[in-house]
Amino acid sequence: MAPGSSLPYDIRVFGDPVLRTVASEVTDIDGKLAKLADDMLVTMYAEPGIGLAAPQVGIQKRFFVYDTGEGPEAIVNPVISESSGEWTYVEGCLSVPGLSWEIVRPKEIHITGYDLHGNEVSLEADELLSRLFQHELDHLDGILLIDRLDDDTRKTAKRTLRERFLQLDAPKQSETNGGLRLP
Ligand code: ZN
Numbered sequence: 539m540a541p542g543s544s545l546p547y548d549i550r551v552f553g554d555p556v557l558r559t560v561a562s563e564v565t566d567i568d569g570k571l572a573k574l575a576d577d578m579l580v581t582m583y584a585e586p587g588i589g590l591a592a593p594q595v596g597i598q599k600r601f602f603v604y605d606t607g608e609g610p611e612a613i614v615n616p617v618i619s620e621s622s623g624e625w626t627y628v629e630g631c632l633s634v635p636g637l638s639w640e641i642v643r644p645k646e647i648h649i650t651g652y653d654l655h656g657n658e659v660s661l662e663a664d665e666l667l668s669r670l671f672q673h674e675l676d677h678l679d680g681i682l683l684i685d686r687l688d689d690d691t692r693k694t695a696k697r698t699l700r701e702r703f704l705q706l707d708a709p710k711q712s713e714t715n716g717g718l719r720l721p
Pocket of ligand 1: 630631632633673677
């Protein structure tokens with residue numbers, strides 16, 4: 539994000555250790571969380587993106603916002619309880635800007651959690667929405683797209699990512715690499 543940006547948050551990009559931590563459960567669904575969701579949505583729409591997880595703005599909480607064209611939504615403490623099928627889709631990530639890969643994931647999932655009013659949410663999702671939920675939930679577990687690639691693709695992708703995101707700050711980043719789950 540350019541200096542002087544008026545967005546509430548900068549999106550953290552590959553190499554930032556916050557993207558590699560496991561986020562903790564949200565304990566209070568309150569006005570503060572609703573404000574955070576609003577700010578995250580502003581940031582998400584500006585990119586533009588269709589989903590944004592709290593760790594992507596530096597907040598280690600199990601929470602994400604999304605909008606696939608049917609209005610803004612949020613899921614707090616999401617859990618995928620069932621998954622089935624297989625679907626290949628070219629997937630990108632706001633934390634890995636400009637890159638995308640074909641990734642195979644379950645096609646359908648059942649996700650549960652809470653909305654911003656504290657009501658239970660239980661959704662069956664297919665294809666794009668299912669993909670979005672799986673992607674955002676990965677962020678809550680410190681998992682990035684690169685972890686979902688096959689070995690050969692990952693080798694090439696790692697090189698590309700290092701060149702693009704880690705080069706400018708090599709000494710500092712090599713320390714944080716200890717936290718990256720890269721083989
Ligand atoms: Zn992402």
